[in-house]
Amino acid sequence: MIEGFLLGLSTGTSCLAFCAPILLPYFVAEAHSHRRNLGELGLFLLGRLAGYLIFAAAAWTVGWLLLQPSAGREILFGAARLVLALLLIAYGFGLFHLKCAAEGTAPRWRRLGQRLGMPLPLWLGLLTGLSLCPPFLLALTETAQAPSLGHSLLFFLAFFLGTSLFLLPLPLAGVVRRIDVLRPVARLTAGVIGVYYLYLGLVMITEGGIHS
Amino acid sequence: MSDTSTAGSRSANRPPVWKSLLKVLPFILLTAFMLLGGGASSDPRQLVPLILTFVLISVLFFRMVHTGRTDRYRAIFFITMAFCFVLTFIANLIEVRGSMALTHEDMATGQTPFCHMVIPMTIIPAAFTRTIIFPGSILDGFANIATMFALWIGVTLALGRGFCSWGCFFGGLEDGFSRLRRKPLLRKIGHHWTYLPYAVLGAMVLLSAWTLSPSYCEWLCPFKAVTEFEAVTSTRVLIQTIMFGSLFVGLVVALPILTRRRTQCGLFCPMGAFQSFSNKINAFDIRIDREKCTDCGQCIRVCPTFSLDARSVADGKTRLSCTKCGKCVDACPRGAISFHVKGTPVGHKPARARMLFLYPAFLFLVVFGTGMIQGALYRIVLLVTTGSLIQ
Numbered sequence: 001m002i003e004g005f006l007l008g009l010s011t012g013t014s015c016l017a018f019c020a021p022i023l024l025p026y027f028v029a030e031a032h033s034h035r036r037n038l039g040e041l042g043l044f045l046l047g048r049l050a051g052y053l054i055f056a057a058a059a060w061t062v063g064w065l066l067l068q069p070s071a072g073r074e075i076l077f078g079a080a081r082l083v084l085a086l087l088l089i090a091y092g093f094g095l096f097h098l099k100c101a102a103e104g105t106a107p108r109w110r111r112l113g114q115r116l117g118m119p120l121p122l123w124l125g126l127l128t129g130l131s132l133c134p135p136f137l138l139a140l141t142e143t144a145q146a147p148s149l150g151h152s153l154l155f156f157l158a159f160f161l162g163t164s165l166f167l168l169p170l171p172l173a174g175v176v177r178r179i180d181v182l183r184p185v186a187r188l189t190a191g192v193i194g195v196y197y198l199y200l201g202l203v204m205i206t207e208g209g210i211h212s
Numbered sequence: 213m214s215d216t217s218t219a220g221s222r223s224a225n226r227p228p229v230w231k232s233l234l235k236v237l238p239f240i241l242l243t244a245f246m247l248l249g250g251g252a253s254s255d256p257r258q259l260v261p262l263i264l265t266f267v268l269i270s271v272l273f274f275r276m277v278h279t280g281r282t283d284r285y286r287a288i289f290f291i292t293m294a295f296c297f298v299l300t301f302i303a304n305l306i307e308v309r310g311s312m313a314l315t316h317e318d319m320a321t322g323q324t325p326f327c328h329m330v331i332p333m334t335i336i337p338a339a340f341t342r343t344i345i346f347p348g349s350i351l352d353g354f355a356n357i358a359t360m361f362a363l364w365i366g367v368t369l370a371l372g373r374g375f376c377s378w379g380c381f382f383g384g385l386e387d388g389f390s391r392l393r394r395k396p397l398l399r400k401i402g403h404h405w406t407y408l409p410y411a412v413l414g415a416m417v418l419l420s421a422w423t424l425s426p427s428y429c430e431w432l433c434p435f436k437a438v439t440e441f442e443a444v445t446s447t448r449v450l451i452q453t454i455m456f457g458s459l460f461v462g463l464v465v466a467l468p469i470l471t472r473r474r475t476q477c478g479l480f481c482p483m484g485a486f487q488s489f490s491n492k493i494n495a496f497d498i499r500i501d502r503e504k505c506t507d508c509g510q511c512i513r514v515c516p517t518f519s520l521d522a523r524s525v526a527d528g529k530t531r532l533s534c535t536k537c538g539k540c541v542d543a544c545p546r547g548a549i550s551f552h553v554k555g556t557p558v559g560h561k562p563a564r565a566r567m568l569f570l571y572p573a574f575l576f577l578v579v580f581g582t583g584m585i586q587g588a589l590y591r592i593v594l595l596v597t598t599g600s601l602i603q
Contacts, residue, residue, distance in 0.1 A: 002422070003422060006418050006419075006421060006422040007422075009418055010414065010415060010418040010419075092411075094404065184404040184407040185407045185410045185411050185414070186411075187411075188404075188407055188408050188410075188411030188412075189410075189411040189414045189415050191411065192411050192412055192414075192415035192416075193415050193419075196415070196419060196427075196431075199431075199451060202451070203447070203448065203451075206447060
């Protein structure tokens with residue numbers, strides 16, 4: 001669980017740097033009191049948590065059903081980790097850009113949210129929770145190997161808590177004025193973490209190869 | 213105004229020799245006291261290094277005060293200290309252990325000398341587990357954890373990130389390499405790379421807390437190549453060795469030569485990033501007098517740690533990462549850049565502000581460097597007299 005929390009902490013700056021610009025205008029435009037803003041943030045985080053847990057359950061099921069019996073399981077997971085680590089490095093060192101999931105799809109999906117009668121912050125939270133950004137994908141490789149569904153859900157709960165710490169100051173919008181400085185640091189941190197996962201992937205493949 | 217005319221005006225503004233001597237006298241006496249505190253050895257092999265070290269320190273500080281040039285004389289001491297540290301440290305290791313490689317037994321018995329680079333990684337685990345995640349000794353032996361922490365706190369309070377140019381015994385290596393070419397071959401380095409040290413800091417602090425081991429030391433510290441490293445006994449250690457070896461060659465040797473900048477300090481070092489925040493609380497900074505500045509960009513070109521850019525110059529100050537090496541102060545053709553005591557008007561009695569900074573800064577340089585230089589000279593005398601660096 002601590003692993004999930006720390007992975008969340010290490011990639012949470014990315015959430016703040018890339019998702020905050022989508023959420024900030026909402027808080028600023030609605031211009032509620034801090035107390036009400038906190039309530040809306042709570043709804044947003046709840047939506048995000050729901051998205052995370054849906055993913056955790058799906059990832060674990062896929063890992064359990066398709067990969068658990070496989071003889072080369074470690075090699076497969078190692079390879080997946082390697083590819084995702086490379087993706088994270090490419091993203092971290094600026095080889096491609098990503099938008100927050102709630103940003104690119106906002107107009108169309110917002111209408112759907114309205115039709116479903118969901119409060120907007122909850123809906124935005126669910127959309128960001130279902131995003132496929134590289135740090136999130138990396139967390140998925142961890143949960144796919146979890147020994148039980150409970151472990152998988154706990155890992156993502158901890159991951160969610162780690163990333164959420166960065167989003168808590170959002171209602172006090174002024175706190176993130178220097179987001180232009182935070183962005184390169186957040187991206188590069190993701191890149192450095194990617195290098196670490198690259199190593200883990202390599203070790204996993206090597207050890208998997210030795211065992212099989 | 214050309215560099216020649218700047219040098220000309222500097223020599224015209226030099227104080228009389230007696231005045232400079234008077235300014236450095238307390239420092240020279242203090243140095244003599246520090247060097248002779250334990251009494252001078254009668255063994256000429258130890259006496260000669262002691263005298264040479266004392267002369268070097270005294271001459272450099274006198275020249276620094278008398279000529280008004282900071283970086284030129286700081287760099288001589290700083291670079292000498294770093295190369296002497298490597299020579300002394302390796303010779304000591306071979307003398308004590310017979311090798312630069314650390315064994316599991318050495319680590320288990322806490323025989324690893326503590327290094328300041330690991331400080332940021334130890335804080336979170338220390339807060340949560342009440343243990344220092346480093347295989348060193350708290351109080352015993354050479355470079356123990358308590359002494360290194362105390363020295364670091366002292367330097368941080370006195371100099372802020374000035375530590376990186378006046379105390380860090382690794383920084384001098386790349387400072388030395390960065391001065392080998394007269395002109396850089398690589399000029400353009402993307403501005404966003406200057407944020408990498410903060411990213412490495414964040415990632416390493418979290419990884420260390422996660423794994424409860426000093427991740428930076430294990431994986432990335434380039435200076436293991438010239439100090440000590442884990443004996444290669446597994447694939448994991450082999451990968452680590454390749455990584456830190458490549459980082460040393462790339463960041464400490466090759467890139468400084470190509471760019472004339474301290475690339476490890478400016479683009480990678482997590483300790484430097486951590487230390488940058490202490491510039492906020494430190495009493496000294498470097499300021500630019502906007503009335504004198506002509507925006508010629510000379511300071512931006514010479515800054516070894518990428519701590520000046522057009523925006524910061526327009527604001528009249530350096531970026532947070534400034535190591536107060538004084539290179540921009542020496543290079544400014546208009547004398548617009550100066551050491552500054554926070555809370556005083558910019559350009560107000562800059563010579564006095566500079567002296568107020570130089571006393572503690574040079575003192576720390578001496579505290580860190582004296583033993584290293586003396587030790588290295590002793591090894592050289594040993595080599596000349598016995599044919600071997602080790603006893």
